[in-house]
Amino acid sequence: MVVAGVIASAIGIVLALAIEWFPTVAATQTKKISTLYDVLLIASVPIFVLVVTVVVAAVIRFRMRPGQEDQDGPPIHGNTRLEVIWTVLPALLILGLCTYSYIVLEDIEKAPAAAQELRIGVHGEQFAWTFTYPEEVTGGEELTTTELVLPVDRSVRFSITTADVIHDFWVPDFAMKLDAVPGLTTHYRVTPTRLGTYPVVCAELCGLGHSVMRSRVRVVEQAEFERWLAEQSTPAVEEGAGPDEQVAAGKQIFASEGCGGCHTLADAGSGGQIGPNLDDVLKGVDEAKIREDIVDPDAQIAAGYGAGIMPSTYGQTLSDSELDALVAYLKEATK
Ligand code: HEC
Ligand SMILES: [Cu+2]
Known part of the structure; x- marks a missing residue:
């Protein structure tokens, strides 16, 4: 049983780690969450394998044979040592994994040391997202847009609100999502680490147009971010255009x-x-x-x-x- 269990666990762990569970790693948060997930897999695969191996071995080894129909099993009255082991070991394991998860949670929510953080408003409304860049970011007037553009390698703190029902602001490639709750402002932060364009999805069924409540986030170099901001403040159409x-x-x-x-x-x-x-x-x-x-x-x-x-x-x-x-x-x- 032990040999079968060890071999099956090894195969299970290799398979579990070979699968790409997460989308592109596009933020520091994604990386840490992905590592946590791998550790949870390494811890849980052997337990799954252990339970299944014991069940299958017991079914085969202790099955009823012809002529045993009227026999009863041996009268067992518990085994204190076994019971202590199977209570203490899982408790320690759960405690360890909870502690590690808590450390990761603290870490991904930690404010950056420098006050270099961008603060951006995210507003959900059936069925569209709008994003607000406050004056401190634009250096001019507050900017509201339907396109989310972020500079790479800089922490952003989103303040999430909704005009109507519950929505959920999710960027799968950042591995972060949070509900937009009527009457509340919720927050999360990410530090994008990879240039590119990623989908923004509403992850809370919010009505008929829920499936189209999508947008995009574009992660760009700091210089391009500043250029984009400057472009937004000058009107796209000149007054009195032909x-x-x-x-x-x-x-x-x-x-x-x-x-x-x-x-x-x-x-x-x-x-x-x-x-x-x-x-x-x-x-x-x-x-x-x-x-x-x-x-x-x-x-x-x-x-x-x-x-x-x-x-x-x-x-x-x-x-x-x-x-x-x-x-x-x-x-x-x-x-
Ligand atoms: C999420 C999907 C969605 C988006 C995005 C969207 N529309 Fe619509 N639009 C609809 C639907 C559904 C209707 C029909 C229902 C209604 O009249 O409200 C409609 C109706 C219209 C109509 C009226 C059509 C008619 O039969 O008279 C016009 C014009 C229009 N949209 C233009 C636009 C423009 C311009 C944009 C971009 C600025 C836009 N729509 C963005 C879904 C959308
Ligand atoms: Cu929604």
Whole structure:
């Protein structure tokens, strides 16, 4: 039994460690959690193997043979030494693993030594995420955007809120997630360590549009982060821009706001199926109506579609001139 158990445990541990349980390691937090997970695997595989080996061996060795139908087993009245062992060993093991988990938890939540931390607001609303960069980060006005951009190797503390129901702010590649709870502000911090673009997911069933409540986080070099911040504060569309410039800017906004994820629009090359096909429904529609559809999507629900799926935040996150540009573009593209 011992030989079989040791061999099976070794095979089990090798297999368990060979599996990639986590997505890309994109933050210091991901690395520590992944190591913790590996340690838990190494501790639990042998126990699983031990229990199964003993059960299988007992079934084979002590099975009833022909002629034993009327016999009873030996009268056993407990074994104190055995009972002490099987209580104390698991208790020590659990205590050890709890302590280690607690140390990891403290470690990944620890504030960085330098006050170099970024503070960013995360706001959930059926069914979109918006991110707020306070004045201390932008160096100018507070910035609200639908795109999360973070500098690499710098700790970020998120303050998570919701406008309506419970959402859950999850970046799988950071291995961190936390509920956005009505009436509360919740927090977690990460230090991204790897350049790239990673999905942001809502991990709490929050209504009809839950599956599309997704965004992206882009981890970039510090210099590019500063460039991006500077770009955001200058309006994408200049005041008094000509019609062609407006249409061009509107096309960019359509792409960067993720409208194409839900809507088909031939000119933008998008094929989203969640909302109406804009090529069909916007033909001949006037600008005021298109604008209302974007700013207040629930005012008039397109036939055959549910209310509250299209985010109702564009009126706040897009400036007036950006909305003008977007409407001008949609008008032009569906002419
Ligand atoms: C999460 C999915 C989703 C996103 C993102 C989204 N929409 Fe919608 N949109 C819908 C749905 C669903 C409807 C139909 C229900 C309604 O009218 O509210 C709709 C309706 C519309 C309509 C009205 C269509 C009609 O039949 O009159 C317009 C115009 C529109 N969206 C434009 C946009 C633009 C522009 C963006 C980007 C700024 C955008 N949508 C982003 C899902 C989405
Ligand atoms: Cu949600």
